[in-house]
Amino acid sequence: MEMESLPNGPGAAASKLTESLKLEHQFLRVPFEHLKKSMRANHRIVDKEMNAVISGVADAVAPDRDMSKEEAVHHLTCLVSKLQGLKRKLEEGTRTEHLQAQKCRARLDHLDVAEIENHSEWNSMRLKRILVDYMLRLSYYDTAMKLAETSNMQDLVDIEVFLDAKKVIDALQNKEVAPALAWCAENKSRLRKSKSKFEFQLRLQEFIELVRADNNLRAITYARKYLAPWGATHMKELQRVIATLAFKGNTECATYKVLFEPKQWDYLVEQFKHEFCRLYGMTLEPLLNIYLQAGLSALKTPLCYEDDCTKEDPLSQESFRKLALPLPFSKQHHSKLVCYITKELMDFDNPPLVLPNGYVYSTKALEEMAKKNDGKITCPRTGLVFNYTELVKAYIS
Template identity: 40%
Template sequence: MSDIKALEHPTLKAPAGQLRSQLGSLLEKLELLRRKSAESIAEELEAAAACKRRVEHLKGFEAGGEQWKRQRLDRMLVEHLLRAGYYGTAAKLAERSGLRDQTNMDLFLVSKEVEDSLASRDTSKCLAWCHDNKSKLRKLRSTLEFQLRQQEFVELVRRDRRLEAVRHARRHFGALEDEAQLAEVQRVMSLLALPGARPPNGRWELLGDSRWELLADSRWDLLVQQFRQEQLRLYQLSSCSVLTVTLQAGLSALKTPQCYDENQRNPDCPVCSRALNCLARGLPYAHCSQSRLVCRISGQPLNEHNQPLVLPNGFVYGEQALRAVARRGRVTCPRSRDSFDLREAEKVYVM
């Protein structure tokens, strides 16, 4: 509009061709604005509908019973599988349980396309994703695009296209001001001094230079991991899945020091199991404001109806369990495997 106003003058008539050109440009901008507005409104309506569906699902908690709880578990599993990159398994589970509308499936399917392209050593789709979300990524101070450009430089050096690598560096690294990124650029530029010979057995570390790390194939895996993290930050999703948080809360509520004593482990305790024992290692122990004695054999509480009895070897069990496992008046301690006469067991009094 300012360009059109500049053509106006009280004594000068604007050329018709120039005026048509300016009006055409204005119409194109208005059409682009209309299209972007329509896309934005459609996205907001879709997000509002998704929120409404999920709220309706949560309202069914009281009347849902076991079926609702099973759906909740399946939803947690779908989200966890999507975060871990098992997209096919997650899609099948979501379809079987009818949970596609209650998960961020579409969001992670876009992630799958980008991850597949990175796995095939192609940065184009990830760079396009960075361009589409450029303003948001800048607010998050993301370094993903810089890492992608850096990897492109590395690949050019790997193919011995050094002149093209220098041009690439001038185009994408010339305007950098961040000191950390400048230091990384200096390190990656030192690859130009490496010899052009291929590494022995395909392993760059055998060349005897610490810069082999920049040429390692594992850098592509790091780019995939960084993309996943940036996507979670972009959409304000937590770094841990709901399944992980729920599992950690449950393990912490059951964890005791005995879970890490080989002689004290309980086969019925989830934390004592081999699969979950390592996962719970870094979690806090359960906080019990009021302790309760339980028989190790039967799992029943020790009280006035089930008196605690101590065997001569010092292990304590419930009276009911000892009488149930006794054979001809003798009991075998399940931990020490020692055999005693049941009459040798003495009552324990807890103060």
Template identity: 25%
Template sequence: MDVTSIQEAFDRVSKKQKLCYTKTQDVIDRTLHEVQAAAVTLNEIVDCIPEVRKGVLTDLQLKLTEIGPSSQVGATQKELNTTVSKYGKLLDKAFNPDIAKAHREVEFDSHLINQIIGQHFYRLGLFELGDCFVNESQEPNAAALKAPLYEMYQNLEHLRAKNLEPALNWTRKNRQTLKAKGSSLEFQLHQLQFVHILRIKGRSEALEYAKVSFSAFAAQHMSDIQRLMACLLWANRLESSPYKDLLSPSHWDVVALQFSRECRNLLGQAYESPLYVTLSAGSQALSSLLKLATVMSSKKQEWAALKQMPIEIELDKAYQFHSVFACPVSREQSTVDNPPMLMRCGHVLCKQSIQKLTKSNSRTFKCPYCPLETTATQCRQIYF
């Protein structure tokens, strides 16, 4: 969407509207002035000679014909309507485009799509809606994630209510898997529980909890444990201690987010819903695809038949999951057989592009982007 062109069109409409108002008001004022002047003249006439009155009215009619209020206001309004109509079309094009132009005929597996939609509802915690969709679409496989996700949301509700025991039970049950991943979730939960007990039940209860819970994490989190032990000296006045940061509510939010990520990770699921990521990325790319389709349509070419996009689609960093290099010469993405190669000058081309620039490994060739020359043997493969 070109915001600049929309702003310029709006400014033109605003300017035209002000001009239309000024001209219309001027015509109304002139017309009113002539009518009032004729009325005054008629009132000043002592005798009621019809010919005199008729003459005044005739002069008024001639002046009104000369002013032409109807034609002048109509012409001004017509210009304004034309400008407003163009602006409306521009808004429709920008905010209500025909997205069918960016559509490619692709064979979809309806069962797979239904499963993705059903799982999307479960991932959002909309279990009743998910059950309804699964039943009506007759896709029982979509409910495979319901039970573990329902357990996750139940644990999150307890966690937000400052009840950490269900989440701790889950981490104990999956301790080996979490440990293999290098996760510190279980220790973070124990840390929250320790601070919570210290505030609610006091020093002795917190110390007993620390003896039971922290020994298994001494090797990896000794400095954190030492800091927590120092908190015991500030029992009942932790808010004014050097460790008051441990009372921040943000710690609970961070742990809740980490718990959600770890649960989904153990289920083999990404944190974000695949359906949400797909639709969000598609909405960002839509304007570029529509512009491409329009340009190619004007050239009587069908972009949907292309095996590779002739342009690069820019997406936010949130949708860049792995590095992709596109050769600036061939416009093709690098592959295992056609890797990116670094030249002496610092520019990078794909291997096949370099091979086309030189017929043999010893022949020098000029970089397409700078005056320096190099050979294929001097180029080195790089990894993103």
């Protein structure tokens, strides 16, 4: 028994393509979330700058404020400069929003099934997108950018978003928390809604570094300012970390020694990647892993691990078997028979015929063979020759 070949023809290809679009949630959401983030940032800038200008005007016309002509001119000049600065920031922000909206439009056009003429070319582009996603997640940024550039698909991949994340990851790997804390501040409302502990973990690590450096007074001041507000929800973890003031950085007590180990920074990097993916609606696993696992699981049957497994089955290869080992077997409600000779599905219109030696082939294949050999059938597996009249029809239930 072999795997059923995929359906051919424009209709079948379009149907398969429509089904595949259900997996493109991340493809559309990431640029949309990036656009929303830019719009929120621009809105905050406008609020901040306009409030400052309005406050400055109110201060200038206050009844108790006695300004000379020179002071008034200087004051108004400063306000005008602020407004000009705001105008430049808004122009830059508008350009950024326009580019991100353009990226959203490019992706919608890319997924428009009605406009796709070459399905093979579209699938090839999709594979490249998946490879770029894989490279970006594994920090192969230069290779990812080169592939995106040579394939002319910059609008279809999320390089800019991952480069922003790279700054935070590089800083954490260098044991610096400032960029990560700035990222938390930018996305404070979103992180609060998801009940994220990432900022708290960063604060704890900063406290641990102060204790490691024997800056106990600074550590206590830091704890009062940045850790105390988390006490209501994370008291147990807070008490454990505060206790390091007594145990010191060179403690041998396993409960507290682990807090000073370098792997805590690796944990923060992984936690940031998790929060980053969740913020943008990305899958935690690379798309390449997900598609490989889904494909291998769909192909995996107990027969794949038998010695007589056909070589045309991908899981006959040891490398694929190893990848599929932890995956579940495919749930097959009905068996599908594929002809060994023609590789076509054996069904009601092309029923299977059984040779006297027990091997089964499709009616279409054996009829063609009989026509070419004066009614004789040669079994391609054993080489035995039979008359076509000896064949028995098999029925699929």
